Amino acid sequence: MARTIEEVRRAVGAARREGRVVGLVPTLGALHAGHFSLIERAREECGLVVVSIFVNPTQFGPDEDFERYPRPFEKDVAGCEGHGVDAVFAPEAAEMYPEGFCTEVQVKGLGSVLEGEFRPAHFAGVCTVVLKLLQIVQPEVAYFGEKDYQQLVILEQMVRDLNVPVRIVGCATVREQDGMALSSRNAYLSAEERARGLAIAHGLRAAEAAWKSGERRAETLCALVRQELQGAELEIDYVAAAEPETLKPVEGACGKCVLLVAGRAGRTRLLDNVILSPEV
Amino acid sequence: MARTIEEVRRAVGAARREGRVVGLVPTLGALHAGHFSLIERAREECGLVVVSIFVNPTQFGPDEDFERYPRPFEKDVAGCEGHGVDAVFAPEAAEMYPEGFCTEVQVKGLGSVLEGEFRPAHFAGVCTVVLKLLQIVQPEVAYFGEKDYQQLVILEQMVRDLNVPVRIVGCATVREQDGMALSSRNAYLSAEERARGLAIAHGLRAAEAAWKSGERRAETLCALVRQELQGAELEIDYVAAAEPETLKPVEGACGKCVLLVAGRAGRTRLLDNVILSPEV
Numbered sequence: 001m002a003r004t005i006e007e008v009r010r011a012v013g014a015a016r017r018e019g020r021v022v023g024l025v026p027t028l029g030a031l032h033a034g035h036f037s038l039i040e041r042a043r044e045e046c047g048l049v050v051v052s053i054f055v056n057p058t059q060f061g062p063d064e065d066f067e068r069y070p071r072p073f074e075k076d077v078a079g080c081e082g083h084g085v086d087a088v089f090a091p092e093a094a095e096m097y098p099e100g101f102c103t104e105v106q107v108k109g110l111g112s113v114l115e116g117e118f119r120p121a122h123f124a125g126v127c128t129v130v131l132k133l134l135q136i137v138q139p140e141v142a143y144f145g146e147k148d149y150q151q152l153v154i155l156e157q158m159v160r161d162l163n164v165p166v167r168i169v170g171c172a173t174v175r176e177q178d179g180m181a182l183s184s185r186n187a188y189l190s191a192e193e194r195a196r197g198l199a200i201a202h203g204l205r206a207a208e209a210a211w212k213s214g215e216r217r218a219e220t221l222c223a224l225v226r227q228e229l230q231g232a233e234l235e236i237d238y239v240a241a242a243e244p245e246t247l248k249p250v251e252g253a254c255g256k257c258v259l260l261v262a263g264r265a266g267r268t269r270l271l272d273n274v275i276l277s278p279e280v
Numbered sequence: 281m282a283r284t285i286e287e288v289r290r291a292v293g294a295a296r297r298e299g300r301v302v303g304l305v306p307t308l309g310a311l312h313a314g315h316f317s318l319i320e321r322a323r324e325e326c327g328l329v330v331v332s333i334f335v336n337p338t339q340f341g342p343d344e345d346f347e348r349y350p351r352p353f354e355k356d357v358a359g360c361e362g363h364g365v366d367a368v369f370a371p372e373a374a375e376m377y378p379e380g381f382c383t384e385v386q387v388k389g390l391g392s393v394l395e396g397e398f399r400p401a402h403f404a405g406v407c408t409v410v411l412k413l414l415q416i417v418q419p420e421v422a423y424f425g426e427k428d429y430q431q432l433v434i435l436e437q438m439v440r441d442l443n444v445p446v447r448i449v450g451c452a453t454v455r456e457q458d459g460m461a462l463s464s465r466n467a468y469l470s471a472e473e474r475a476r477g478l479a480i481a482h483g484l485r486a487a488e489a490a491w492k493s494g495e496r497r498a499e500t501l502c503a504l505v506r507q508e509l510q511g512a513e514l515e516i517d518y519v520a521a522a523e524p525e526t527l528k529p530v531e532g533a534c535g536k537c538v539l540l541v542a543g544r545a546g547r548t549r550l551l552d553n554v555i556l557s558p559e560v
Contacts, residue, residue, distance in 0.1 A: 102389050103441035108382045135443040161383035163415040
């Protein structure tokens with residue numbers, strides 16, 4: 001396990017000199033089956049798989065859950081070993097943000113809508129730390145979950161705009177049997193909150209069913225989701241239909257869109273989404 | 281000569297596979313002896329020297345000289361050939377900023393003082409384009425002139441903060457016989473403006489002489505510079521004493537500092553600086 005930038009670079013450098021393709025799976029830890037699906041995909045495609053575990057302070061707002069974010073570190077490391085990860089990079093905050101640190105990367109526009117409205121500094125924190133990880137590890141491929149769909153779109157834009165020589169791969173959301181999207185934050189939910197939170201997956205499933213039956217109007221699809229959320233008395237932050245590549249709002253009939261939802265059960269924010277396309 | 285990112289990457293990739301160390305000299309073109317001194321330094325240290333020529337629109341303000349910035353392109357390319365440059369990268373703006381481009385890199389604090397007060401978006405433009413060039417070319421070393429001292433400090437900070445695997449090398453300012461710092465913008469000056477602009481170099485030289493005689497008070501050193509500028513009726517944007525690494529203002533006696541000057545002769549802004557240390 002690498003605690004320092006120098007250590008992880010040494011491990012990666014050796015593998016690269018042997019001609020192995022390097023894959024990176026950046027995480028905040030609290031690993032679940034969603035993370036492990038990214039790791040498995042990386043193992044299929046790469047000769048060296050690096051998982052970073054870093055609860056990045058700069059992507060949390062002042063009133064958010066940085067302090068209580070779950071940190072089951074030993075279990076995470078064991079899980080990485082069990083899934084054939086070659087190197088875990090788990091730096092301290094001071095290694096990533098030494099005194100005097102003052103650089104920020106922003107994807108303007110994309111970073112201030114939807115989640116960005118509710119978490120104003122969030123994506124700047126995400127972009128900056130992911131760019132750092134990409135520079136430290138220099139992977140050929142980096143893996144992210146579609147569960148955080150806006151994050152995925154923003155990181156793809158950042159990498160394209162800055163010409164970072166890496167391929168970003170988005171992997172399908174992993175769900176519980178009942179449809180609930182896996183998230184490290186699900187650990188915060190009481191049984192009652194979880195039951196209500198499930199309305200998000202139900203709403204998205206209802207919208208997907210309507211799409212399959214031929215419904216194409218963004219407003220109608222969103223209304224179906226909203227209805228489920230309201231039925232469960234979930235606080236809605238947003239239910240939005242957007243173009244999958246640009247996140248521009250979609251109105252009226254559409255040939256392809258992503259439905260994005262953020263709701264709150266108690267103190268816990270829950271995100272989910274579904275991509276609706278002719279192939280669905 | 282490479283016009284596209286793909287072309288320059290191909291040229292660099294081939295050299296890298298041969299084990300050659302890659303050096304990058306980013307420029308806006310209008311090359312003069314200052315640029316050529318960077319190129320010569322790169323030639324001494326690297327096996328492949330890439331010069332980029334790109335008048336980057338995003339680092340110019342709306343009322344600045346982007347349109348009239350000199351673009352003696354054929355002459356620049358010939359100069360590069362004459363100085364043994366291996367590859368010139370001269371992209372069009374659309375190659376660097378395709379439609380939808382929206383990412384910005386900022387070095388906060390450092391980018392908003394001194395030049396940043398007079399050119400608010402300047403350093404974000406510089407940082408973003410330099411980071412792009414570093415990702416495109418992936419040089420081991422990149423060369424910048426000390427003439428744009430604040431830019432050099434900011435780029436060093438950016439590269440350190442983002443863990444970009446490159447060494448930034450700052451090279452001494454090249455001057456005319458009479459002391460005038462070389463700058464592509466000197467081409468804008470009438471003979472009369474140039475004569476007045478020379479007061480900046482004279483003022484810095486006077487401050488350096490005082491330093492050598494034992495003067496250590498920042499205020500006194502700045503006053504000596506200011507006096508020369510006022511004598512020449514130059515418009516002063518700032519005369520400042522700062523810590524060389526952090527650009528924090530220096531007051532009172534100091535063991536080491538950089539004196540930074542920006543003045544205007546007619547419509548032309550002129551920058552210069554001198555580093556004062558025990559070794560001077």
